[in-house]
Amino acid sequence: MVKIGIIVANGTEDIELVVPTDIWNRAGIITKLISIHKKKNVVLSNGVKVSCQEVLSAENLSKYNAIYLPGGSKGVEQLNSTYAPKLIKFLRANANNPKIKFLAMCAAPKIYGELGMLKGVKATCYPGCESSFKSSYVKQPIVASKQFITANGPGSAFEFAFKVVNDLISPAMAKKVAKDMLYK
Numbered sequence: 001m002v003k004i005g006i007i008v009a010n011g012t013e014d015i016e017l018v019v020p021t022d023i024w025n026r027a028g029i030i031t032k033l034i035s036i037h038k039k040k041n042v043v044l045s046n047g048v049k050v051s052c053q054e055v056l057s058a059e060n061l062s063k064y065n066a067i068y069l070p071g072g073s074k075g076v077e078q079l080n081s082t083y084a085p086k087l088i089k090f091l092r093a094n095a096n097n098p099k100i101k102f103l104a105m106c107a108a109p110k111i112y113g114e115l116g117m118l119k120g121v122k123a124t125c126y127p128g129c130e131s132s133f134k135s136s137y138v139k140q141p142i143v144a145s146k147q148f149i150t151a152n153g154p155g156s157a158f159e160f161a162f163k164v165v166n167d168l169i170s171p172a173m174a175k176k177v178a179k180d181m182l183y184k
Contacts (some may be wrong), residue, residue, distance in 0.1 A: 002168045003030040004103070005064040007087060008052050008125065010037065011074025013155040014044045018034055021168045023161035026177045034059050045072040061090045064100070071106020071119065071126060071153070079111050091115055098121040098147055101168065105151040105160055109133075112148065123150040158183060 006026060008017060017033075018166045024031050033052035040052045054057050059069060067090075069079060094100050095117045101110060109125040112118050113132030122138045122145035130137040141156040142149070142163050149167065151160035160184075166174040 002028075002066070002070060003028060004034070004066045004068050004168075005061055006031055006033050006068045006070065007056070007079065008033050008035050008070070008077040008086070009072075009075040009083070009088035010040050010042050011045050011072050011078070012042065012070050012077075013072030013075065013106055013154055014048050015044050015157050016070035017044060020070070020105075020161035020164065023158070023177060023181075026180070027165040027173050029078065029165070032064075033036065033057075036078060036087065042062065047143075056084060056086050059086075059117075059163050061087070062094075066101035066164070067091070067104055067112055068103040069105075069108035071104070073107045073110045076111065078128040079108070080084045081125065088115070090149070091117065091144075100147060102148050103147075103150070103164060105157070106153045109148075109150040111152075118148070121145045123148055124152045125150060126153045129181070149160075 021031050034054050035052040036056045042114050063167050107128040107129045109123050110129045110132050118136040121136050122142040123136050124138050142151050162174045
């Protein structure tokens with residue numbers, strides 16, 4: 001059973017949180033929304049209030065097959081050692097762990113870049129957020145390389161989510177979910 005830990009902060013981009021989570025749930029992936037804050041409730045970038053299932057301080061990230069960092073510049077700014085030390089420690093310790101997929105969209109891939117996790121990996125992000133990538137930046141909507149799957153922004157949310165299903169479950173499941181959703 002595939003499990004994805006979804007890291008959520010106040011200011012996370014709404015579409016980048018909700019669309020992938022919905023598609024992954026439809027595909028049978030177990031998802032868990034994990035707040036980096038002391039409270040489970042967060043306010044997304046456009047004012048939508050979401051209640052996460054857990055707070056980061058109480059969660060064991062090693063039980064997940066993948067960690068997803070949705071974007072939204074205000075949310076991503078908080079994914080650092082000050083606000084989310086447990087996340088940063090986990091990412092550093094598991095940077096080369098081939099058993100874990102690292103997923104990110106929009107501004108969030110820069111977190112992996114800042115931690116030096118993208119050496120020898122191709123990745124994409126929202127234009128202007130690639131300075132930490134060094135030579136790994138690719139100007140494409142979705143990029144899968146080694147254990148990373150990245151996307152450039154909210155307009156890529158559906159394709160990104162289906163790519164994750166394709167790679168973590170199967171191409172057949174990705175096609176089935178897309179068909180059931182009438183996605184073209």
